[in-house]
Amino acid sequence: MGPVEVTTETAKAVQEVAKTAGKGIDAATAMGGFIANYVRGPVEQGLGIFEDKLRYARWERQQRLMQRAEAFLAERGLKEPPNGLPLKFAVPLLQAASLEDDDNLQDLWAHLLVNASVEPEIASHRMFVNMLENMSSLDARVLLVLKQSSTAPHDAIITGNLPASAPVWRPEMPQSDAQPSEEVLLSLANLDRLGAITGLGTAGGGTSWVAVHVTILGRKLIDACSAAA
Structure with a gap:
C-alpha cells in the first residue's frame, strides 16, 4: 500500500471515529434534554446531572475495584502485583471490571486481575475476560x-x-x-x-x-x- 492509500485509509478511519463520537454526543445531549424536562431546568443542567452521575458511578466502582484487588493481594501476602499484564488482557478486564455494578461479579473480576498478575499463564487466556463479561x-x-x-x-x-x-x-x-x-x-x-x-x-x-x-x-x-x- 502506497503513501496515498495509507493517507486515504487514515482519513476514513478518522471520519468513522468522528461519526461515532458525534453519535455519542447527540445521545448524551438528548438524555440531558430528557432530564431537563423533568427537573424543569435548562438542557445544560440536565446534561450536567446526567454526566456527573455517570462519572460518579464509575468512580465509585473504580474505587471499590482497587480496594478489593488490594485486599486480595494482601490475602496472598503481597503488597503489589508481582508481574505486569499484557495490555490485550488488562485493558478489557479493567474496562469491564470498573463498569460492573454487581459486587459479587466485581469480586470475581478483582480475583481474576490479581490471580493473573501472580500466575502469568492466566493472562494468556483472553477468553476468561470474554466469558466473565458475558x-x-x-x-x-x-x-x-x-x-x-x-x-x-x-x-x-x-x-x-x-x-x-x-x-x-x-x-x-x-x-x-x-x-x-x-x-x-x-x-x-x-x-x-x-x-x-x-x-x-x-x-x-x-x-x-x-x-x-x-x-x-x-x-x-x-x-x-x-x-x-
Whole structure:
C-alpha cells in the first residue's frame, strides 16, 4: 500500500471515529434534554446531572475495584502485583471490571486481575475476560455450585435444585426428570453458549438440562476467578 492509500485509509478511519463520537454526543445531549424536562431546568443542567452521575458511578466502582484487588493481594501476602499484564488482557478486564455494578461479579473480576498478575499463564487466556463479561451474577453462582459439586471432569451433575445445590448423579439414585426453574435454565443455556458447561444430548438431537457436565474451560475460569487455595 502506497503513501496515498495509507493517507486515504487514515482519513476514513478518522471520519468513522468522528461519526461515532458525534453519535455519542447527540445521545448524551438528548438524555440531558430528557432530564431537563423533568427537573424543569435548562438542557445544560440536565446534561450536567446526567454526566456527573455517570462519572460518579464509575468512580465509585473504580474505587471499590482497587480496594478489593488490594485486599486480595494482601490475602496472598503481597503488597503489589508481582508481574505486569499484557495490555490485550488488562485493558478489557479493567474496562469491564470498573463498569460492573454487581459486587459479587466485581469480586470475581478483582480475583481474576490479581490471580493473573501472580500466575502469568492466566493472562494468556483472553477468553476468561470474554466469558466473565458475558455472565450474569446468577450464571457465576450456578457455575461455582456446579464446579464445587463435581469431583471429576465427566461427572453428570443434577440441576433440579440449582442454584442452592447440585449433587453428582450416582447409579443408586432414583430416576428424576426434574427441571430447574426457567431462570436457571436460561443461565445453563448461556453457560453452555460460553463453553463453560455442556448439557446432555437427547435422542432427538436436542439438549437436556436435567444434568450437565462442567467443561475444562468452565473449571479453569472458576479457578482463575477464585481466591487462592
